Amino acid sequence: MTAEHEHIPPWYKQFWPWFLIGLLGSSVAFSLVYLTLSIRYFDGTVAQDYYKEGLAINERIAKQEQASALGLAATLRADPATGDIVVDLNGEPYPEQLVLKLIFPTESARDRTLTLEHVRAGRYVTMLEEPLRYRWYLHLQPEEGPEAAWRLTGEARFPTEDEIALLPGI
Structure with a gap:
């Protein structure tokens, strides 16, 4: 074999x-x-003191309850051609300046803080270098930082010719 x-x-x-x-x-x-x-496309890290930030929600709620107790509300108009932003504040008191925080939902590097100047009874104005685009969360306060007495919030998609309501709420 x-x-x-x-x-x-x-x-x-x-x-x-x-x-x-x-x-x-x-x-x-x-x-x-x-x-x-x-x-x-780094989107940031989790805050080191996330527990303290979680507790800060009570402060935010207190600010918005204060705005509701004062009867505050505002309307915002952004001119898509010039970039002018006009806020009409309804309710008293009228501070000399307002701070508008524009918060971009996905990239914190795009967040902006604008100071609006009081021009007459309840009307505040500021100008941007270029018109806004995309979707933003809006926070309106009488001063910058956590020590502000009240806060109004809203959400908008720019460019728009419509008025955007800023109301007390989370």
Whole structure:
């Protein structure tokens, strides 16, 4: 009886080694792509004292209850051509300035703080270098920072010619 000697091709001519190398190579390639995307579109870290920030919600609620007790409300108009922002404040008192915080929902680097000057009974005005675009959360306060007595909030998508209501609320 003669034993037939089976011919085995070298490893680089077989399917399975290349399949396994392909799996490993694709996982390395996808990892590098995701690493690049996560570095390029970094969305910030969780606050170090998140517990204190969570407790600050009571202060925000108190500010908005104060605005409601004072009967405050405002309307905001933004001129899409010139970038002028006009706020009409309903209710008393009328501070000399108002602070409008424009908060971009996804990128904190785009957040802006504007100071509006009082021009006459309840009307406040400021100008922007360029008109606003996209969606923003709006916070209107009599002064900047956590020591403000009241706050009105709203949400808007710019450009718009409509009036935006700023009301007491979270």
